[in-house]
Amino acid sequence: MWRAYLHATTLLEDHLDRQLQRDAGMPHVYYGLLVHLSQAPRRRMRMTQLAKDAKITRSRLSHAVARLEKSGWVRREDCPSDKRGQNAVLTEEGYAVLRRSAPGHVNAVRQAMFDRLTPEQVGQLGEIMRVMAEGLQPADPKADLPWLR
Amino acid sequence: MWRAYLHATTLLEDHLDRQLQRDAGMPHVYYGLLVHLSQAPRRRMRMTQLAKDAKITRSRLSHAVARLEKSGWVRREDCPSDKRGQNAVLTEEGYAVLRRSAPGHVNAVRQAMFDRLTPEQVGQLGEIMRVMAEGLQPADPKADLPWLR
DNA sequence: ACGCTGTACTTGAACTTTCAACCTCACTCG
DNA sequence: CGAGTGAGGTTGAAAGTTCAAGTACAGCGT
Numbered sequence: 579m580w581r582a583y584l585h586a587t588t589l590l591e592d593h594l595d596r597q598l599q600r601d602a603g604m605p606h607v608y609y610g611l612l613v614h615l616s617q618a619p620r621r622r623m624r625m626t627q628l629a630k631d632a633k634i635t636r637s638r639l640s641h642a643v644a645r646l647e648k649s650g651w652v653r654r655e656d657c658p659s660d661k662r663g664q665n666a667v668l669t670e671e672g673y674a675v676l677r678r679s680a681p682g683h684v685n686a687v688r689q690a691m692f693d694r695l696t697p698e699q700v701g702q703l704g705e706i707m708r709v710m711a712e713g714l715q716p717a718d719p720k721a722d723l724p725w726l727r
Numbered sequence: 728m729w730r731a732y733l734h735a736t737t738l739l740e741d742h743l744d745r746q747l748q749r750d751a752g753m754p755h756v757y758y759g760l761l762v763h764l765s766q767a768p769r770r771r772m773r774m775t776q777l778a779k780d781a782k783i784t785r786s787r788l789s790h791a792v793a794r795l796e797k798s799g800w801v802r803r804e805d806c807p808s809d810k811r812g813q814n815a816v817l818t819e820e821g822y823a824v825l826r827r828s829a830p831g832h833v834n835a836v837r838q839a840m841f842d843r844l845t846p847e848q849v850g851q852l853g854e855i856m857r858v859m860a861e862g863l864q865p866a867d868p869k870a871d872l873p874w875l876r
Numbered sequence: 877a878c879g880c881t882g883t884a885c886t887t888g889a890a891c892t893t894t895c896a897a898c899c900t901c902a903c904t905c906g
Numbered sequence: 907c908g909a910g911t912g913a914g915g916t917t918g919a920a921a922g923t924t925c926a927a928g929t930a931c932a933g934c935g936t
């Protein structure tokens with residue numbers, strides 16, 4: 579079963595990465611960042627929050643945003659209320675790319691997963707993934723030290 | 728559901744990557760290569776075959792083996808029957824690393840997945856992954872051109 | 877024997893990710 | 907206030923991955 583899991587997940591990831599690189603000119607993770615931004619109020623988000631939502635490190639996000647900025651899809655903006663802060667803002671161009679490539683991507687995902695699974699299986703998989711994620715929640719650093727709370 | 732899937736799989740991958748980097752000094756993919764080699768007859772395998780089994784490109788494998796060679800865990804060997812060919816050979820040292828780190832890794836996997844899922848869920852997940860993998864099989868390049876067969 | 881096509885693998889450059897160090901600003905507390 | 911602690915974010919270098927091109931041998935047809 580573990581083998582099957584590894585096999586399937588790597589295949590799917592490679593597949594989607596190629597699809598997006600081809601159709602949208604960016605890897606899957608970067609695409610995910612644009613999606614997150616597009617769904618945020620005013621299409622902008624604080625760096626740390628975006629990193630958390632996308633489950634990547636702040637460092638990785640810094641580099642990623644630098645690249646997306648170079649491509650013109652994201653812009654940085656100083657945060658008015660906290661002088662340390664930065665907002666990542668989805669540009670019009672970035673939004674356009676997203677709109678252009680979203681249908682193809684959604685389609686790729688559907689073809690790869692949903693079309694092949696029965697509705698019950700989709701339900702099962704959802705539940706399983708929720709359980710797994712719960713167990714892997716990057717533990718609150720203080721979780722090990724409850725006496726400090 | 729798709730969100731849950733992305734969330735859980737990336738969390739798990741990060742988790743295992745860190746675990747192995749810490750305990751075995753290499754990323755998950757490289758560990759997988761050693762495992763494959765360890766299970767092959769005479770602990771050696773042709774490069775292309777290894778790449779296929781591990782689901783990575785030949786290029787990636789070349790670089791990976793170069794690194795593993797530098798670490799002393801794998802050795803290259805000319806293939807006697809085909810002068811173009813190379814065999815990747817697991818060294819004693821490589822085997823030792825594997826033996827040392829396997830229990831911890833197996834344990835990490837168990838804790839992350841199997842301990843949290845019911846036996847039925849494990850069965851369901853296995854079936855689901857098999858279905859997905861089947862649909863993603865890197866298609867035979869000629870698959871699109873059946874008239875050429 | 878000759879050239880053609882394809883297989884096996886490597887290489888280098890461009891790109892992405894990680895890791896550890898770093899800077900700046902916010903907050904707390906004596 | 908002023909020092910200490912820590913949060914927000916960036917940076918540069920090292921490690922890993924991808925992509926396109928390249929070398930060398932195998933195998934086939936003529």
